[in-house]
Amino acid sequence: MKYILVTGGVISGIGKGVIASSLGTILKSSGVRVTSIKIDPYINIDAGTFSPYEHGEVFVLNDGGEVDLDLGNYERFLDVTLHRDNNITTGKIYQHVINKERRGDYLGKTVQVVPHITDAIQEWVERVAKVPVDGDNSPPDLCIIELGGTIGDIEGMPFVEAFRQFQFRVKRENFCLVHVSLVPQPKATGEQKTKPTQSSIRELRGLGLSPDLIVCRCTNPIDDAVREKVSLFCHVEPQQVLSIHDLSSIYRVPLLMEEQGVSRYMINRLQLHPHIANRPKRFMADWKELADRYDRLLREVTIALVGKYTKLEDAYASVIKALQHSALAVSHRLNLRYIAASDLEMETLSQDPVRYHEAWHQLVSANGVLVPGGFGQRGIEGKILAVNWARTKKVPFLGICLGLQCAAIEFARNVLDMKDANSTEFHATTKYPVVIEMPEHNTGVMGGTMRLGLRKTIFNSDKCIMKKLYGNVPFVEERHRHRYEINPTFVDKYEAKGMKFVGRSEDGERMEILELEGHPFFVGVQYHPEYISRPMKPSAPYFGFLLASCGKLQGFANRGFRKSPNMNYSESSDYDDEELIKINESVSKDAEVLVNGPLFSASSTSTSD
Known part of the structure; x- marks a missing residue:
């Protein structure tokens, strides 16, 4: 050794x-x-x-x-x-x-x-x-x-x-x-x-x-x-x-x-005997092509990351890498905007109007909205407002872990008429506990007590976009890190209004993937797909999200969701979704509203907190 x-x-x-x-x-x-x-x-x-x-x-x-x-x-x-x-x-x-x-x-x-x-x-x-x-x-x-x-x-x-x-x-x-x-x-x-x-x-x-x-x-x-x-x-x-x-x-x-001879030096210094059979074909050539493509990218896609820990880039290291991998795959340079979720809330408007309006301007002018995972109540209402914007204006949206839960809370409040809907993490006695603590969570010990590691998610629909992005497989295995989940009691009400839980755990009790019908791309996943994203094998949820944000998802679907061999999935031509073009025009007009005041009334996402 x-x-x-x-x-x-x-x-x-x-x-x-x-x-x-x-x-x-x-x-x-x-x-x-x-x-x-x-x-x-x-x-x-x-x-x-x-x-x-x-x-x-x-x-x-x-x-x-x-x-x-x-x-x-x-x-x-x-x-x-x-x-x-x-x-x-x-x-x-x-x-x-x-x-x-x-x-x-x-x-x-x-x-x-x-x-x-x-x-x-x-x-x-x-x-x-x-x-x-x-x-x-x-x-x-x-x-x-x-x-x-x-x-x-x-x-x-x-x-x-x-x-x-x-x-x-x-x-x-x-x-x-x-x-x-x-x-x-x-x-x-x-x-x-x-x-x-x-x-x-x-x-x-x-x-x-x-x-x-x-x-x-x-x-x-x-x-x-x-x-x-x-x-x-x-x-x-x-x-x-x-x-x-x-x-x-x-x-x-x-x-x-x-270029400076590292492999030659190490092989000689350690007397290594490389296995020719294990040598990946074109590995360094593909790696060089990846680096060259990154430098050549001219078109840009703007993603708003609405989170709690936006002052430190390493707090979302894997999310950022997964976005970069997918942006490279769709031949766009990633312009990532970090938006503190609390800056979107009405309280910030009264305390610092400039910061409030700047946060909303950054959000509404983005091509896609991503709400990542996190813990604690701070910024939750801001995340829910960001979800509401993406849903109502049909802007591509991806929710990861807590992001999925925020999407469920927002939908319950504004579509299912459950005005006080919340997670028991933030409101233990809420009238509509649409997100609840997992029964096996050990509340007495910190560290290693969540639902952790690789778990299987079974697709229950052949028509869902996520199954197609994953390659039409019957199930996927992704890594988890959470202690709260969607309350299965309310699932039928969600699905009756078009929010489908298309991926579930093996026992069918845990909601792993949600999709919203009639939306260009509105997806939430309970797991963390960013953990297994690779530079040359981007994560399917992130890849679909970037395709939608670039206006290329429909074109990719027309090609049968087939990826090209060199990973440049949009190389042949630019596919623009007409609906997304109209959406972007609408977004630009709505952004002007921010000059005069908030986009949403206080009652649109009211809670009993």
Whole structure:
């Protein structure tokens, strides 16, 4: 088994995850079976209880593991399925060691960081690295391990010491270290400064680890003099110093690394023997085509993302990636507008009219509206107003998890004449509880208590748009993360008025997909399809949403929902839905109303809250 450890220096958030993912992408394209591990030195057992503003989104795996968002990067770049144990935290390691101590496994010895914690880390890595991640059930050849944080962080010291020992445990020919460091370029001088990198490498070497590759993150490509300086003071050859400057998209990072001979170096350094049979056909060529298309896109599609955590892009990392994948597939550049849901509410109008009107202007001038998942009451009424706009003005709409629930609440209030309809999450004693808590939800414990992981959704209609977008399959398997669901008591009333629940759980009790009849595209899904979207295999709900937002859905339907081989699904011609053209004209006129006041009366979405 071969191992590549990726560490970071100088600052956090330098792009270790993208570098690690790109390394895996390059080596996988050469025929090497690759897996990944992300190490987070925090004491939390998993990422499930994090605030999105604290750590970004929580990424969910097939087995229900709530993990760091970097594992999403690994799955998207490598097109593999990882497991909860591929995310190691300090909390998991200490819990594992303490459980062993309580069982008496250490036979009365004093349990210490060295050797017991460090041994547990090494054993965990070796065990997880052997778990198959591809369909053929063959063990991986290579494990790429990203150590979170920066070298020198006190919480990361046990992991650094563990890998100092690990390099001797598995032998040098099986272990390689890649260090990612910042090379700043102050505007005052315009010079690229290597001193921070030198200091970072010095500290790393002082801890017993020496890098094989140094990745210099910089604004502009480093010149030969800088490369030579890093080589001289950091004890590596010049060809072992990589320059990764700011690029037009992350899709160009693997290409830039490969241009600098990374795969050749790694294959020689680790004595890898790529499997020719496992080498994906045209993988890097397709990847280059993907990156080139991203740079060439001229037409633009504007999507309004109405959420709660709009101040931090990482809070919706997978949603954004899924939108980008689908926008690329329909040959449009994504213009994503982040709209704070609370800014759409009447309370904001009285407190900050400028912010209120700006939020509504951003919403009504968008080509499509997306309401993502979330928790808590803040901004809920704003989300419901956004749903009302999309429904009544026939603007393409996609609701994810809580977005589906908001669509159900809005429809109940304004179509089913249930003025007080709500979710019991927000109003425990509402007269019309159209969204209720799942019966198996454990209310006494936080973390890992929701409906999590891969679940099956059965289609109950052959005419629904979602079944066709998925390829006319009888069922789909998607990842879930929720503890509230549509109340099945009200389903018949919804369907009688045209809101059809076309996808349900295997027992038929849980509503997984809703579609609104007579609307160009109004879809809600209880699961999170963004988790398994891939750059070259976009998620079906997002793809359909982008097609509708670009006015190409009807044309795609006329072609029998067939995707072209090179993923450019709209390459032959532009299909414009006449109805959507009229809708956009109507939207432009309605946007003018915002100058004089709110679009909806307060009673249109009134609640008893």
